[in-house]
Amino acid sequence: MNIDLSAFHFLRPGWLLLLLPGLLLPWLWRRRHDLARRLDGIIAPHLLQHLVITPVDQHRVRPAQLLGAILVMGGVAAAGPTWKQDRPAFLENRAPLILALDLSPSMAASDVPPSRIEAAKHRLHDLIARRAGSPTALIAYAGSAHLVLPATEDAALLDSFLQALAPGLIQRSGKDALGAIGIAKRLLDAEQSPGTLVLLTDGADKDQFDAIDKALRGSDLQVLVLAVGSQDGGLLAGGQQDAAGRPLLATFDAESLKGLADAADAPLGSLTLSDDDLDWIELHAQQHFEAAQGDEQQLHWQDAGYWLCWPLLLLALLSLRKGWKVHWLGALLLAASLVSAPQPARAGALADAFFTADQQGRWAFEHGHYAQAAAQFRDPFWKGVAAYHAADYPLALASFARLDSAQAYFYLGNTYVRLSKFDQAIGAYRQALARQPEFPQATANLALALALQKDREDQQEAGPPDEKPDQEVFDNTAGKGKDVPRNDAQAESDEQWLDNLSTSPAQFLRRKFSLQDAAAGAGS
Incomplete structure (x- = not known):
């Protein structure tokens, strides 16, 4: 354990007043039991040393000294x-980060x-691995911006969702960096925390620069622009050609990227094959997070006093000796240590x-x-959360149904999704947004x-294929086969469909982006 003496101090120095009685008590006890001092003035000093017989003390440590x-x-x-x-620094990777x-x-x-998008995904894969267990959100954008995953x-x-992203998932053409900034701002407003947005792109829409500048004024959101591409440009994947049969060439718009960085007051970096770009992101995110958190007023110090609890407990146990007047002290301190020790895992009379x-x-x-935990909790919200994590969905529904809050409706919707009750889940999520937009x-x-829900409806409307089989073969010729009822056929089909969906996030994202674009178009 390395101790920095230059930074050493006490968080609650008032408790140091206990040192005064702790030092005086043994001295007063020794003074009181000094027989020679008590007889001083009564017997001549040259006779006192021959008349006083000091009893042999079998105990080297006395109760007063231990106390x-x-x-x-x-x-x-x-x-x-x-x-x-x-320090809430990026050294622990706790600063919120949003990847667009x-x-x-x-x-x-x-x-x-192998391509700009794949190179960017590879670098982001490494960045996510660095930040395992830290809040990171993901946004995808082209002609419109969409939230892929909130901070997780x-x-x-x-x-898994990052690797599913690819050009073509978003139908609208363009580069809506302004939309990505708007989503990032809403995420940070909900978290009530400063954060950093990293835009990985090969160009920008110059018509958005003024709006981007206005959107970021007075905001705690820091923007970083990471350029992806080379000055010479490159051929589009798949050998795409124009009407004249010439290969299509994708340019690299360095001028628009510089304009985007200026409009967002953002540092401009470039994708590299080394870890320099990742270090660059972490350095800027760390500095912004610490600056936004404030100076020493926002800093917390680690309390190291708990290391002395074990020696204190040992001293308390040593005080349990027959005939000692402070033998009760050990039991008192032991009871106090039980209150602070993590022992409630065993429910019983002692825990209660x-x-x-x-x-x-x-x-x-x-x-x-x-x-x-679900069995122990009396608070309905925490009982519901514990039951949800324990997959006890009926108990979770019963617990959340007693509450009227955004968080309760959110978990209620999650529970309904787990039960494949999408109508109820949609209603619950809308109730949550009505209470917390x-x-x-x-x-x-x-x-x-x-x-x-849409995929479920499409699947049900499609029904079985109309084509007739080429040949019918029955394993029971006389009875032309048997009708065997299966009550769980629909549930089994739904489970298989959900499993297929979970292994194909790209299909889900394409539909999600399409629905959001359609809703935005209808709203405008």
Whole structure:
């Protein structure tokens, strides 16, 4: 353990006053039991040393001395010694980061091998791996901008949707960087936290520059522009040709990228084959996050006083000796340590004596015992959340139905989706958005539920194919086959369809983007 003495201080220095009685108590006890001092003035000093017989003390440590040591060590622990800052820096990758990937056709150019889009996805894959367990959101844009995933800490889920992105998923042509900035601002407003948006693109729409400048004024959103492509441009993938039979060439608009960076007051970088571009993103995101959080007023220090709890407990146990007047001290400190120690995993009389049912449920929830947490919680929201994670959906529905909040309706919608009840899920998400309009997770899940409902309806309308078989073969000639009823046929079909959907996020994203574009067109 390295201690920086230059930064060492106490968080609660008032507790250091306990050092005074802790040091005085052993000294006063020794002074009181000094027989020679008590007889001083009564017997001549030259006779006193021959008349006083000092009893042999079999105990090297006396109760008063032990109590003094406990007071001193306890005072230091309660004062909160610290020497290390708990900084919310990007060194721990906790700063919110929003990735916006351009899906316009020019991103299919092959001047950056194997293509611009694939090179960008490869770099983002490495960045997501660096930030595993940290909040990262994903946006796709071309002629319109769409939220792919809100801020999530699930790196595997984020990467699976990232790899599904490709030119052609968004039907509208163009480069709507302004739309991506608008989505990023709404995400950060919901999180109430400063963050960074990274635009990975090979060009920009010059008509949006003034609007981008106005949109970012006074905002906590920092924009970074990462250029993808080479100055010479490249051929489009698949050997696409124009009307004259000449190969189509995708240009690299460096001038528009510089204009985009100026309009957004953003640093401009370029995609590299090394980790320099990733380090560049992390450095700017870290500096922006710390500056937006403030100076020392926003910094927290790690309290190291808890390291002294174990020596304190040992001293308390040593005080349990027969005949000692402070033998009760050990039991008192032991009881206090039980209150602060993480012991409520075993529900019983001891846990009930020191912890409420919700506290026991919270401990079980944080340690992944969701079924146990659902049984312990009395708070309906947390009982519902625990039941949802434990896949006890009937209990989750019953718990969330008792509440009238945006978060409760959001989880209610998630539960209905798990049960494939998309109509109820859509209604729940809309109720959540009615109570909290800026709720990106509910907005994204509402779009998902609408897409799932549409696919369900399309599948049911399509029905079985009309073609007749070439030949009919029966394994039971006399009875021409048997009719075997299967009550679970529809459920089995739905489950198979959901499994297929989960393995094809590109198909889902294409439908989602199309529905959102259609809704935006109808609204305008």
